[in-house]
Amino acid sequence: MRLPEFIYHEPENLQEATNLISEFNGRYGIIAGGTDLMVKMKQRLQNSQYLISLDRIPALKTIKEKADNIIIGSMNTLDDIVNSEIIKEKLPCLKQAAWEVGSPLLRSVATIGGNICLNTRCRFYNQSYFWRSSRETCCKAGGHVCHVTNQEDACYSTFVADTVPALIAYDASIKLVGVDKTRKLSLADFYTGDGRMPNQILKGSNEILTEIEIPIPKDDIRSVYHKFRVRESIDFPLVGVAVMMKGIEEKHCQDARVVFTGVGSAPVEAKLAREKIIGQQLTPDLILEVATMAVSELHPVKTDLMSPNYKRGIAQVLVEKALRDVGGVNNGKDD
Amino acid sequence: MEKTINLTVNGETRSIAVDVNQTLLEVLREDLGLTGTKKGCNQGECGACTVLMDGKPVSSCLVLAVKADGKTVMTIEGVAKDGSLHPIQETFNQKGAIQCGFCTPGMILTTKNLLDKNPNPSLGEIKEAISGNICRCTGYVQIIEAITSLAKEKNARGGV
Ligand SMILES: Cc1cc2nc3c(=O)[nH]c(=O)nc-3n(C[C@H](O)[C@H](O)[C@H](O)COP(=O)(O)OP(=O)(O)OC[C@H]3O[C@@H](n4cnc5c(N)ncnc54)[C@H](O)[C@@H]3O)c2cc1C
Ligand code: SF4
Numbered sequence A: 001m002r003l004p005e006f007i008y009h010e011p012e013n014l015q016e017a018t019n020l021i022s023e024f025n026g027r028y029g030i031i032a033g034g035t036d037l038m039v040k041m042k043q044r045l046q047n048s049q050y051l052i053s054l055d056r057i058p059a060l061k062t063i064k065e066k067a068d069n070i071i072i073g074s075m076n077t078l079d080d081i082v083n084s085e086i087i088k089e090k091l092p093c094l095k096q097a098a099w100e101v102g103s104p105l106l107r108s109v110a111t112i113g114g115n116i117c118l119n120t121r122c123r124f125y126n127q128s129y130f131w132r133s134s135r136e137t138c139c140k141a142g143g144h145v146c147h148v149t150n151q152e153d154a155c156y157s158t159f160v161a162d163t164v165p166a167l168i169a170y171d172a173s174i175k176l177v178g179v180d181k182t183r184k185l186s187l188a189d190f191y192t193g194d195g196r197m198p199n200q201i202l203k204g205s206n207e208i209l210t211e212i213e214i215p216i217p218k219d220d221i222r223s224v225y226h227k228f229r230v231r232e233s234i235d236f237p238l239v240g241v242a243v244m245m246k247g248i249e250e251k252h253c254q255d256a257r258v259v260f261t262g263v264g265s266a267p268v269e270a271k272l273a274r275e276k277i278i279g280q281q282l283t284p285d286l287i288l289e290v291a292t293m294a295v296s297e298l299h300p301v302k303t304d305l306m307s308p309n310y311k312r313g314i315a316q317v318l319v320e321k322a323l324r325d326v327g328g329v330n331n332g333k334d335d
Numbered sequence B: 001m002e003k004t005i006n007l008t009v010n011g012e013t014r015s016i017a018v019d020v021n022q023t024l025l026e027v028l029r030e031d032l033g034l035t036g037t038k039k040g041c042n043q044g045e046c047g048a049c050t051v052l053m054d055g056k057p058v059s060s061c062l063v064l065a066v067k068a069d070g071k072t073v074m075t076i077e078g079v080a081k082d083g084s085l086h087p088i089q090e091t092f093n094q095k096g097a098i099q100c101g102f103c104t105p106g107m108i109l110t111t112k113n114l115l116d117k118n119p120n121p122s123l124g125e126i127k128e129a130i131s132g133n134i135c136r137c138t139g140y141v142q143i144i145e146a147i148t149s150l151a152k153e154k155n156a157r158g159g160v
C-alpha cells in the first residue's frame, strides 16, 4: 500500500510551524519520526492534505538540565533518550521505558513527542482499508458503531504508549505551543480518556508539543517500568506499569505512584493504591494488598486479543513484581 | 508534489527528484534500482527493508524519502567491496544463516551496525540488535551463531 498524496512542509522554526497549522486548520498532520503516522496513512486511517515535518527545528532536539528540571525536546528520538547520560543517571525509569518501545529499527527514528501523542489502538481500527471495508465503519474511523462493545458513538480504543507511565510517575509536564499561545500542563491532563480523540492535540487544539519538563527526582526515589507483550522482540504493551516510590530506605514509604498503559483509553494512575502505600512499611502482605487494590481500579476493554480478566491478572503480577523490585522485598521465589 | 533531494547512497552522491509521498524504500528500489532492500510487511514490523541511515538501522518503509535529504544511506549493495563479499556475508553463507534470503539484507546491515558499534556483543545484545528483523526460515539459531563467530574473529583480528 502506497501513501496517499499530500503537500509537504518543513518549517525551520516554531513560529513558521505554528503559522502553518493555523493556516491549514483541520487539514494537516504533524510528522515527527513517522513510525506511527506512516502506517496510519498507508491504512487510510489518516488522510491529511498537508504534512508538516518537525525535522528541521533544532530547538526541539535538545536535552538539558535547567534549575531543578530536565527539559527534553519533543523531537529527540527514543535512541537519543536511551543514550542520554543525564537521562541514564537521573531518570532511569524513562530510559528503560524508551528502550522497551518497538525494536532498534523504530527507536532510531521514533520520537518521544510522537510516543506521548500516540493515538489509541484497537484490533478493529488499526487495520488496512481493505480489512476494515468488510464491516461497518466504526466510531473511531468516522462511523457510529463500536465492534467491541456494540455501543453507539463511544470508543474504548486503548492507550499503549510505553514512555508515558514513567513520565507521569516522574510528574512530567509538557509545553504546547499554538500560533499565539503557549501553555504548560501536567502530562496526565493532556489525555482526554475519549478513545476517539484521546489527547488534546488529536482533539484539534492546533498546537505542537515542544518539550517535556521533569523535576529531577531526589536521591531517595526509586522506580521501575515493567511491560508485558505477546512477542518479546517487538510489540506494543498489553499491559505496562511504572512504579515509583519515595523514601523507602526510611522504612516507611513517603510517596508512591503506580501508572499503567494498555488498560484504558488514557494512561491510568492507581490512586487508591497510592493512598494505601503512603506511610506504610513495604511487606509482602502489603504488596499483595496494594497490587490487588491497583488492579481493582482498572477497567480494560477487549481491544486486542487478550480478555480484560487476563489483563487484570497480568497487571496484578506486574505491580507485585515492580513493588518488590523498587522496595527490595524478596518473595522467596525466583521470578 | 515533487522535491529534489540530495543524499549519499553507498558512497555515491545522488540528486533525485522524488514524489513527497514516496518512502525511502520505494525510491531505493524503484528509482535507484537497488532491489536488494526488500519490501515485506511495508508497515514497520518485519525489518526486511532495513537500511543504515546516517549509520543507524531504520525501516525504510516508514521513512519518507524527503526525510533522507542530506543523509547518508547504506543498502546491502554497498556492503560488498570490489566484487568480494564482506566477512559478514561470507560468514552468514558458511554458517547456513541464510535460507530463503528475504530477511538477509536487513539482517546483514543490522549485524554490521552492531559489530561496528560493539565488537564484542553478548548473546543478549545480539538478540536485542536483531529483534526488529524477523526471519521465517532459520529459527535464528544459525544467524546468532554467525554473529557470535564474527565477533570472535573480529576480536582475534584486533577489532578490524
Ligand atoms: C511495528 C511497530 C511497533 C511499535 N511498538 C511500539 C511499542 O512497543 N510501544 C510504543 O509505545 N509504541 C510503539 N510503536 C508506535 C510508535 O513507533 C511509537 O509510539 C513512536 O514513539 C511514535 O513516535 P514517532 O515520532 O514515530 O511519531 P509519529 O508517527 O511521527 O507521530 C505520531 C502521532 O503524534 C503526533 N505528533 C508527533 N510529534 C508531535 C509533536 N511534537 N506535536 C504534536 N503532535 C505530534 C503526530 O501527528 C501523530 O499523530 C510501534 C510502531 C510500530 C510500527
Ligand atoms: S473500541 Fe470500538 S469504536 Fe473504538 S476503535 Fe475499537 S471498534 Fe472502533
Ligand code: FES
Binding pocket: B038, B039, B040, B041, B042, B043, B044, B045, B046, B047, B048, B049, B050, B059, B060, B061, B062
Ligand atoms: S517492509 Fe519495512 S519493516 Fe517490513
Ligand code: FES
Binding pocket: B097, B098, B099, B100, B101, B102, B103, B104, B134, B135, B136, B137, B138
Ligand atoms: S532466511 Fe528466509 S526469512 Fe530469513
